[in-house]
Amino acid sequence: MGTQTPAAIRFASKVARFRCLDSVPDADEAQKQEIEVLESIYAESLQILSEEGERPMLLRVEVPVALDSGSVQLLIETAEGQVPAGSVEELPPCVLFIALPPHWPLAGPATAAMVLEAPHMGSSELEALECSLEDETKQESSVFDWVCKLQEHLHVEDQLLLSSEMFREDNPMEVAMTLLSHNQRANHERRQRENQVCPVCFDELPGSRGVFLSCGHFGCHDCLQQMARLYTSEGDVTALRCPVPDCRVPCFDADVLRQLLGSNSKLLEKWEELSLKHCLDSMEDVVYCPRCDLEGDGQRVPCIQDNEHMATCEVCGFTFCGKCRTVYHPGTECASVDDRLDALEARAAGIGPEAKAARAELLTLRHLAKTTKNCPKCNFGIEKSEGCSKVLCGNCKTHFCWRCGKTITGYDHFATSDCRLFDDDEIRRWNQRVHQVDKAQARAHEARFLAQFMDPERLREQSRECPRCRAAVLKESKNNHLRCYACMTQFCARCFEVLPKGKASEHFNKLRSCPQHSDE
Known part of the structure; x- marks a missing residue:
């Protein structure tokens, strides 16, 4: 207990009156036996604060606080009214400090000094409870009976109002945070002790041998580590989601990945780079300088564009349009793809490094125009190599039609429009795969059939x-x-x-x- 707290000051004043009292013969041995009994009952909840042979003897006992309804709603009294701060399933224990007189437990009634400390109770409420407890225990000489009397008073209903009148020394907001953080630690420690089931491999193991994700769900270390390594290696950080089917929220934060991948691993560095890239790509006002990445080596420099789509690179100083990535052209519309291709073709016809760069950009634009389309929501470039015409944007998770570019939810769009779910190229690829599968199935069937009759x-x-x-x-x-x-x-x-x-x-x-x- 800190020496500057109000409880410490009250306890020091009460202990002072015992220091002038003489001990009673055989009291030391009786106290030793009594303390041994208390230690067997309360174990770690009991702490002896005084040195051996020091009088008076000082004890510290943690007493659990009972919740009548299993949980308590925290309310903070403000000028605007009562504000809910959250609910807790466990409150910090009430700490009972006891100073035992030198003659305890042999001579006369026990006039022990008692001081309480409880984060959820105000100073005036604690002082009143201390006086009531001392009056009730004057005829009792057992610390066990004192603790039982205290437990009868430690009951909290379904709501706990925290006001500035209750806590003269503390801010009610800080008290609420103290109670909420204790409840969070207690829940975490309880889950660490309890057996949990991994949703991937369905093994049952103690919570301390796995990882709790930020969404609250559990997974064993090996399964979550394989997920983190796989998706980080493939560069798909958006797929790192909770493995519970009904959850699937992106809950692999930096602390979890440090625990799974190692704080100094290259995969963790790659995840941080991919996460930053994904964050920048999802920001509508962030564009990349087209000149700094002219060689295509991945050295992309993010720039902020204003409402007029003007962006300036802080590395090379190039001012460009964030929509078409060409020289900024205020007051005029962006050039169409055909116009850009014509301009690039004219530049590519020359010689020198600029013509070489123009030819490379021309090939890139032709390839992108043929194989990619932009997401209708975030404008993120999507490449489709195979599959149906319902496409999922890997950046914002929006579904849209590959043929017309409209945002869709299900498959009704392909039944009520001219868009086809499968194009001719996809049907051709499907036939080729099915033909290969048929031949493989025939060989496997032949092998199984012959194995029945031949050694x-x-x-x-x-x-x-x-x-x-x-x-x-x-x-x-x-x-x-x-x-x-x-x-x-x-x-x-x-x-x-x-x-x-x-x-x-x-x-x-x-x-x-x-x-x-x-x-x-």
Whole structure:
């Protein structure tokens, strides 16, 4: 207990009256036995403040505060009225300081000095409770009975009003923060002790062996570490979300990632760079200087554009338009893509470094015009390599139609408009993948079917390796003319020569060639 607190001052004045009293014979031994009993009951909640043999004996006991409804709503009294500050499921314990007279517990009634300290109670309320407690315990000589009497008074209802009248020395706002922070620490310590279930691997383990995310959900260290490493390596920091299906909030903050990746790891540095880039890209007034990244080496310099889309690079001093990334042109509209391409083509026709840069930019613009479109909400560039026409922006998570650029939610847009969900190129890619899958499934089915009737070692002996795709091909009976069902290649089982289509029999009809039928 700090010596400057009001409770410390009150306790010091009460202890002073015991220092002039003489001890009673055999009192020391009785006190020692009584303290041993108290330590067995209260364990860590009991603390002896005085030195061994020092009189009077000073004790400190932490007494839990009971909540009648399981939680308490904190209200702060202000000039505008009562303001809710939050709710708590646990209040800090009430601390009881006791000064025992030298004759305790042998002679006469116990006139012990008691002082209370409780963060949720005001000074006047504490002093009144101290006087009431001392009056009730004058006929009792047991510290255990005193603590039980105190517990009868420590009940808090469903609301706790904090006002400046209650706390003359403290600000009610600071008192509320003290109570809320204690409740948060208590909940964290309780969760660390309790068993938790990882939503990824479903293992049950103590909370101290995992990580609690900022959303409150738990995950084991190994699973969350794999998630952090995977998405950070792939550069997709927006996918680092809570693994609980009903949550999925981005709750991997810097403290959690330091714990998972290591404070000095390269992956953590990469995550910080990607997070900063994502933050800048999501800001509508941030653009990048087109000259500082002229070589395309990734040295992008962020600049702030004003309401007129004018931005100035602090590195090279280039003033440009934030919309079209060309020289700032006040009062005139931005050049269209076709106009920019025509200008670049004229510059690319020359010689020198400027023409070389123009040719590189021209190729880039042509590629971007063919493969990318801008998000209708954040204007972020999106590249579509495959899939349906419903596209998700990786920056702002907005769904939009790839064909018309409109923001959509479900798939009704493709049923009520001229936009197609799948274009011809995607259907062609799908057919190619399905054809490859069909052949792979056929080979797997053939292998499973043959494995039911043949010994695996014998199956390996009767198989031949395709000279083109290296797939295993079963040699049926004595026929040396084999066909690989993976790549449709015809070859000889004896010499492994690839046989021409439609003329495979010529290989076996030649003199000194391989026989078409043999036991080997």
